[in-house]
Amino acid sequence: MAEAAIELVGIDKRFGMVHANRDIHLRIERGTIHGIIGENGAGKSTLMSILYGFYQADRGEIRVDGKKVVIADPNAAIAAGIGMVHQHFMLVENFTVLENVMLGVEGAPLLSKGIAKVRAELKRLEEDYELEVDPDALIEDLPLGLQQRVEILKALYRGADILILDEPTGVLTPAEADHLFRILRQLKEQGKTIVLITHKLREIKAVTDNVSVMRQGEIVATLKTADASVEELAELMVGRRVLLRVEKGEAKPGAVKLTVENLNVRDSRGCPAVDHVSFEVRAGEIVGIAGVAGNGQSELIETIAGIRRAVSGKVTLDGLAVDVTGKANPAELRQRGLAHVPEDRHHMGLVLAFDESENAILGYQDDKHFLKGPFLDVDAIRADAEAKIAQYDIRPADARLKTANFSGGNQQKIVLARELERDPSVLIVAQPTRGVDVGAIEFIHRRIIEMRDAGKAVLLVSVELDEIRSLSDRILVMFAGRIVGECGPEASEGEIGLLMAGVEQKAAAE
């Protein structure tokens, strides 16, 4: 057996009532890519945070290269050769790549020496690992995929031998993800050790050598990736068989519920983001909008939901006009039967500092049901939240817990429960399963299809092509702010992929 780069021995960690890590024993072999999978809230991020010194374990020890180490804070982790790429990047937006890499390890009060050294080192790393980024580019001008590369460079520059990536592909386009995996393989060939957390089992199969499965704070299995099928892994994670394919019947489209006509929207910088977009959604159908992130999908749904102003164009909801160029208001649209699951749940869909029950009424704070005159009806709000917690199996089942302390998948369920249980007539869902585990994905997909079958008009936006293809009855592809094509769910991945890349439909059909 290869020697262990990291050994975790009996790691145990509680947060109050929650037992996040239970007696974890884990061996990560040097020069391998080790995957960690598990349900939302299984304790993956907690375990990695302990390894990186964000949290202290209550019990247990960490060995790096066979030697026991105490990792009191991230500096100690870096000293031990451990680097971490955070999902939410920790970069200074208005610094250049080079300045970010140098930050904290400048070397001397005067920067000139440090700069020369970093520049040389960046060049070497670039050649070794296909990690090309322009060292003088400003971070804010870089797409997310490149920003992530800068995070990796930062870790390598600080001498990381072991690299932890927590859900690195959530924000990446498929092409960027592929590139990331090429980089990871190269790092592995150079003898680095990589720990990869992801909810996408396909990625696990594609790049990892070994994989550990966590469930409710425990490691329930560690196996060679080659020996396990995707289905087996899913079952190990959730503890039951998971339907990885969506089952749905024929759609029975009814009356038109939502129409969008010639809509033009500018983004925050004033550039055209949505460009003459027209489509309609009928009751009882799911219309999916496919496209690489950043092609105007966010602006489109925010405009329909009344959050953003359009420059021109018309939108109707249930046959009545929505004043998208003027006074459309999300609260009023909600009353008219529009529900909206936003893509950015951390800043838009939830107030992380609120407790769960307070978030369960966000956007519905005007509802008579939750009020007594001008006062909040705290009991009614809590009862409502508890009912939803039970129905959606939100864990921990505590309506008073601060929302920030729920794991990502459970936060998503809080939003879904709020928006779906209002019996809307039109439902807009953006990235419904981002960061969500396979069991919850199955549940969420089933709920969305139930909504369709109950006669709701559903507009689905997702960067996951699989999700779009398995849920939608019709697919619109968006590129550079325009709808560049429409196809049925039977269209091949390649066909949609070409459209997403901006190749016109006619050309693609030939």
Next chain:
Amino acid sequence: MSQPFAKLPAWADYGLIPLVNLVVAFLVAGLVVLLVGENPIQAAGLMVKGAFGSGEGIGYTLYYATNFIFTGLCVAVAFHCGLFNIGGEGQAYLGGLGVSLACLAFGDFLPWWLTFPLAILGAALAGALWALIPAWLQARRGSHIVITTIMFNFIAASLMVYLLVGVLKPLASQAPETRVFGEGGQLPQLGWLLQMFGLQVRSAPLNVSFLLALASAFVVWVLIWRTRIGYEIRTMGFSPRAADYAGISQTRIIVITMMISGALAGMMALNPVMGAQHRMQLDFVSGAGFVGIAVALMGRSHPVGIVLAAILFGMLYQGGAEIAFDMPNISRDMIVIIQGLVILFAGALEHMFRPAIQRLFGRLSGSDLRATPIATGESH
């Protein structure tokens, strides 16, 4: 403001940290006293005795505290909406105009309990309107509220000088102040309350507006945590994007919050103007608006904390005056330094010892309580 991700037990958060800050402030202040050749222990004794040692002392302490409760609440309400209202000083000053007009108009023939509601209304309205313009500029034009409210303090000061040396001054008088209000424009003292505890109050100006301050603290608690508008204010304060998503108009909520905040500052004027001097004098606010910032910070923007912090600052004001009186080496300015130190440690450096205390707790309880970027930043 709120520290959503740091978790300390409530008693440490609201009790231990302010206490540590205070102790450090007093230690440094003690050094200053030592430096001018006085005995710091004796000075501390004098201060506590001056503030709480007699009925009169307590009366003065609570009188000052009344001012700070109002201005502290003013700052706290704006905090909850993510706004930094530095304009309490000017809003309180204008509040005095509201009080004075009500008392001058009705004080001569209405009993105090009829003039009082009118004066409250006048104070609140004047303060709210003075906050309205900066609020509107922030909401509509993006002019930073910190800058505009500071400027409005200066404008308020000039405006009031103009009014007090001209329009509001009785003809024959030399002093820049209004005439003394009639019977009905004078609030009853609360001496009887302290006398019930067997205390001698003599001239202490503690008056009915202290009770109004306590009631206002309760109303603010209800407003922020138990009403729809409070929910909207907090949503906006934590995440403006979530407010947009929830259909909460930013303009509307900024304007409403600032008007409530200004109204609270305005009501502070009731205490000195109608409760103590029975006329409006030049500069009667004398810094209470700024102390309110420290009070709100120290009280963690919670009404209970604010009342306690206000009493603490009331003690500093009253006890400080006592020291200056008894220790010749310590001038009035030294007292200002000591008060400044408390503001520095309890207000501005409020979070200085927090990381260390959190680490200590983490070690003691075996689990880590540090603010956790991971907990918020994980899985999207």
